[in-house]
């Protein structure tokens with residue numbers, strides 16, 4: 001699970017930047033994104049496959065279609081990484 005704000009979901013309206021101290025926020029966000037990339041690379045290098053569910057993919061109710069897609073990735077997927085949406 002990635003929160004869209006903290007992990008900077010590309011193109012997502014939830015990935016806003018606060019108006020105050022924009023340079024500080026940009027450094028914080030850049031660090032988060034770089035750390036995520038490094039962690040994903042380490043997991044894949046260790047033989048794991050990585051699926052990211054972005055916060056905005058989740059509604060207030062359980063989304064059966066999303067659950068099915070994640071389950072298919074886990075059970076049958078061949079890609080090393082996937083993201084939803």
Ligand SMILES: [Zn+2]
Pocket residue numbers: 004009012013014015054055056057
């Ligand atoms: Zn998002």
